[in-house]
Amino acid sequence: MLKRVAASLAGTLMIGLPALAQDLVVEQTFERAIVIEDEEGGVEMELLPADEVKPGEQLFYSVTYINDSEEPATDVVLTLPVPEDVSLLEDSAVAEYDEAFVDFSIDGGKTYISGARLVSDSATPAHLEIPEEITHMRWTFSQEIAPKDSGRIFFAAILK
Template identity: 35%
Template sequence: MKVFSRFATAGALVSAMLFSISAFAAPELSLEVKAERDAKVTDENGKTTTKRISAESASPGETIFYTITYTNTGDEAATNVKVDNPVPDGASYVDGSAWGDNSDLLFSIDGGKTYKKASALTYNVEGKTRTAAPEQYNAVRWVVKEIKAGSEGSVGFSAIVK
């Protein structure tokens, strides 16, 4: 009886753990977006250096550096990850500024309805096909195959305040 009861306890414990894994194992992404700008800082010796600081406010013509950091806080890999970022109203995409860890980069010129590689972004004007210019991009997508549990990565782009 005594032995049985001990086994029974252990068995219950094991099954509870198994149940927990099969029911709750999932990827869980946490996301952080930073907007930064380069500010000129003059030290006490009068030397001016450029420092990248958080952009609480910015002037027209200034470049804003957006950094998106994702972390998989879950216990399973996230797959087929699509990070979508419409270029904000009042700002325009800076040519060649998008970057990302282990990702493919696509752009949209229709507000995020369709995304294509930059070279495939075309539109028609009076029957002629033209390739979109970077300032016409109004959304950026990074495609990340897999984010392993517990790992993180970053993507980003720059925009100029109109």
């Protein structure tokens, strides 16, 4: 059975107040991710339109941002709710170029736990025991975004 995806992020991205006063332009998308095995046994992910997906299929959410200003954007914070009909995949919430740190909320965005606290002191990341309970993710940028510079934050999830 196919299910219409109602997991659009449109209208749900929250930008921190200092960034809101600046000209930061964001575009949100989500796509269906499929894994393709090549002749040598390697695997590769292909992204397709997510108009209709089946429960259990993987979705790839991304937010592209650009500083459409002549001034650097500072103190940028982007907050994304996790759609209710998906379960976040562990270790999938990242930012290109490692310029932002991600925190997670399980209480509707009231409080956050640092993504850094989810990593153990060893080389192996600690596993998040309840990824399906995550309601929001917050990316805090560690450096300014230069004029006309752009980047992307993203995460993957499974449709329930």
